[in-house]
Amino acid sequence: MSESDTQNESAPGAVPWVEDRVRCGCCGAQMQLDAIRSPDRFFSRDDVYTLDACPDCGTVVLWAPGWDAETAYPSDYPAHAADPAVKWYHRALPRYFFPAVPKGSPDPIVEIGTGTGQFLAYLQGLGRSVSGFEMDEAAVERARAAGIAVQPGTWEDFQSEDESVGVLVMNQVIEHLLQPPAGVFAKTLRALKPGGAWVIRTPNAGAWGRHHFAGYWHPLEVPRHTVIYSLRGITQLAERAGFSVASARCCGRWYDFGQSARYRIDAGAARPWDYLLDLRKVGSPFSRVLAVAANARGRGDSMEVILSKPDR
Numbered sequence: 001m002s003e004s005d006t007q008n009e010s011a012p013g014a015v016p017w018v019e020d021r022v023r024c025g026c027c028g029a030q031m032q033l034d035a036i037r038s039p040d041r042f043f044s045r046d047d048v049y050t051l052d053a054c055p056d057c058g059t060v061v062l063w064a065p066g067w068d069a070e071t072a073y074p075s076d077y078p079a080h081a082a083d084p085a086v087k088w089y090h091r092a093l094p095r096y097f098f099p100a101v102p103k104g105s106p107d108p109i110v111e112i113g114t115g116t117g118q119f120l121a122y123l124q125g126l127g128r129s130v131s132g133f134e135m136d137e138a139a140v141e142r143a144r145a146a147g148i149a150v151q152p153g154t155w156e157d158f159q160s161e162d163e164s165v166g167v168l169v170m171n172q173v174i175e176h177l178l179q180p181p182a183g184v185f186a187k188t189l190r191a192l193k194p195g196g197a198w199v200i201r202t203p204n205a206g207a208w209g210r211h212h213f214a215g216y217w218h219p220l221e222v223p224r225h226t227v228i229y230s231l232r233g234i235t236q237l238a239e240r241a242g243f244s245v246a247s248a249r250c251c252g253r254w255y256d257f258g259q260s261a262r263y264r265i266d267a268g269a270a271r272p273w274d275y276l277l278d279l280r281k282v283g284s285p286f287s288r289v290l291a292v293a294a295n296a297r298g299r300g301d302s303m304e305v306i307l308s309k310p311d312r
Contacts, residue, residue, distance in 0.1 A: 014065055016178045017226045021052065021063065025181040026233035029056035036060065038215035038222050041263050043074070049222040058206045058230035064223050072223045073135075084116040084146040086125060098122060099171050099199045099304055102246060106166030106193050112158060113173035114150050117143030124148065133158050155179070165191045169199045172302075175225040185241035195311035197246065204250060204303040206230035208294045209260055216267065218259040219301055231303055243307040252300030254287035255279065261287070 014021070024031055035053035039045055052061045090097050098119050101109065107129040111120055114132035116139045123130050124147075131149040134140050143150035155177050168188055177184055188198050203219035204210070205228045210217050219228065229237075235245050258279030264270050265278060276286040294300040 015063060017180055018061060019180045024054035024057060024059055026059045026237040027054060027057040029054050036215050038220050040222055042221055057233035057236060059233035060205045060228040062222055062226045067223055082116055082118050084118045084121050084142055086118065086122045090122060099169055099201050101167055101199060102197050102306060105197045106195060108165060109167040109169060110165050111169040112155050114143060115139050117146060117148035117150050120148045121146060160191045162190050163193045165196060166193055167197045167199060168192060171201045174200055174202045175228050178226060181227055181237055185237055189242050189309060192309040194309060196309045198307040200305045201302060203228050204231060204300060206232065206299060207252065207301045208299040209256055209301045213260040213264060216260050216264040218256045234305055238307050243309060246306040246308045248303065248305045250295040250298055250300030251304050252291050252295055252302045254284055254291040256301035257287040257290050258284045
């Protein structure tokens with residue numbers, strides 16, 4: 001690729017979530033272009049996508065000129081189909097099943113990408129004022145039938161008055177957004193009340209799994225995941241945007257290790273230990289142990305980050 005081609009491809013607007021392909025949107029370091037290649041393994045498609053990676057903070061960015069929603073989200077893309085009813089085990093282990101909302105945080109709580117509204121139902125049962133947005137119409141109908149205030153829409157549809165939201169929740173959502181990272185953070189900061197919180201669960205680009213499985217890593221999920229943050233990258237961007245980091249932890253589960261191993265086995269590129277991690281193994285005990293160890297070392301496949309807006 002010539003220098004002029006790189007400059008043209010890096011021009012603003014070439015890909016909606018990329019402001020500058022050459023520079024990392026989180027830390028500003030020079031990106032490693034075409035660092036990862038992967039097809040859409042979820043739908044077993046042959047088209048190969050490229051992803052750029054930041055060698056400094058680790059953030060991974062999909063490079064997909066011509067991206068369109070119909071290709072990324074076909075009609076058979078599964079909605080978040082969980083039963084909206086809150087069970088006893090959700091109440092017993094809320095930190096496992098749901099993101100953590102800081103105690104004493106202001107209302108209202110708004111969730112982007114609610115699915116059927118199960119988390120909002122849990123919060124509503126605790127007396128919180130809740131509402132949300134969900135792109136899947138069937139999931140919206142189920143949420144509304146359960147008495148949860150969910151309306152159809154995406155992050156791009158979410159509009160609020162400045163400083164009107166107490167807590168914004170994105171559970172496995174921020175990696176899907178089509179707005180450049182700096183714009184996402186600025187929009188959220190404006191929406192939150194002073195002392196409000198932004199609760200994020202998202203894949204962790206600094207995970208062991210990402211480095212071990214490369215293009216077979218399940219959370220890549222191209223072309224639906226546009227920006228995959230690392231803990232270091234999201235922290236740097238948050239502080240630059242005006243947030244403080246209230247807490248951060250890894251919360252990856254065994255499923256990602258198991259599915260990544262399965263992808264590599266099915267592609268005929270398996271390594272010996274992949275057979276121990278394979279999702280199809282009953283209980284997948286090795287994946288479970290590895291997920292616990294990775295989380296303990298801050299290298300789990302998912303992370304939960306809570307950002308706070310300074311109180312005046």
